[in-house]
Amino acid sequence: MSYTSFADLLAAARRHGSLSRAAIDLECEETGADAAGVLARLSEALSVMEEAVERGLREELRSRSGLVGGFGRALAGARPRLTDDAFVGALARALAGAEVNACMGRVVAAPTGGASGVLPAVLITAAERLGAPRESVVAALATAGAVGGVIAARATLSGAAGGCQAETGAAAAMAAAAAVELAGGTPEQSGHAAAFALQGLLGLACDPVGGLVEVPCVARNATAVAVSLAAVEMALGGLEFPIPLDEVIDAMGQVGRSLPPSLRETALGGLAATPTARSLASRLESGYRPERDEGE
């Protein structure tokens, strides 16, 4: 049986020494795979994530609708004004990964395609900043997966069921827990980081313009990364979120069920229902494709 509570995962982490080892051990137990095989698959996933981010930063991408593409590349070339290169670099990576997804490129759904920019951006940036070896980053993916597994078991990872909080919110929580482990934080601190991240995105609607995984999804991958990094810093700074992660996840599930269907991926509410979004959607339906910016 998978971990259905972070409390159980934490208890296992105390026995195994870390959340990632607890997660890998459980995976072996449940699927009959050996640890080397699990790590090899996680390493492949990390490679796909790295390739997606690099592609998004390198190539001039445009989605078929023409609504997204080029944000990641543009931000990577911009000078940070209030924060630093690591932070802006993480935002650029999130945009790049999400744009590759929107443009029908190859990504790892983590936990979903729409939120696939968050985890790579946080982990690649953290690894670079910390000088972490690749095997630690691979192991941290297991921690992210285990936290995502608890969210899937207690709430949902589907925007259609629980809104964007269930996709980018979950991704931000998974990434925060993994980054804390990578930075040498305790399993308890990983839990607080995940709780800080998820509470910060609680209630977030899923309101895709024209029903496409483009606007606001791409930008939301970046803002979710900002929340995730904020959560990491707060947890590593010794702050403790007073509500346990399991209860924060339960609250997310409950909020998701309370969201009206118009805010759960149906493109009937939120940003999707704005006059501009409606006009874009109807023009897209009739085959209109926005022109590329001549200045690029």
Place this chain on the structure above:
Amino acid sequence: MPRQRSLFDIIGPVMIGPSSSHTAGAARLGALARAIVGGTPTRARVTLHGSFASTGKGHGTDRAIAAGLLGLRPDDERLPEAITLAEAAGVDIAFVSGDLGDAHPNTARFELTDAQGRVHVVQGSSLGGGDVAVTLIDDFPVEVTGELPLLVVVHHDQPGVVAAVTARLAADVINIASMQVSRERRGARALMLIETDERVPDEIIAGISAIDGVAEVRSVPAV
């Protein structure tokens, strides 16, 4: 049937974007339908229902389904070009929007013509995160997830066929993970679906095909 949760359900699947349900799941449904009818069809009429119909185009659902019907995996970078690839391969694929009643919002119904000219119906849904379930094969309600290798055994409803098939598998130490048996009516055409832990070797499939009452056996790999 609840399936085991793995880390790779969360960190995965590796897929062509943008949507695990509308793109990756759609590709897996196409691949399952293809394997269930025994290979790439010559002609496909695909009815898209619910959210597949309303937002499928923007998610590449049509291209993903075409990719699956051609046998491409959900992470194959040729997926966005699958419609063109199908045309080049001489596979006639057309999509229509339709109401399939109270089916899951992400449902597709396939009418597939096989190499022998026979028309098969397969219906299935994309459940989220790339998980799928085929719920109908011809007139038989089924539940197939594509997580495990599957044997599709079309047979005549007569005593002893099920026992003979399972005995043949047991003789070669092939473990059955799940089994579904249904029939049109007593003494008529029947369908046996057997999910196994490992792929069933060709010689055993040949052995099962030779069992009295068995009309046809198709081996469907995990997708």
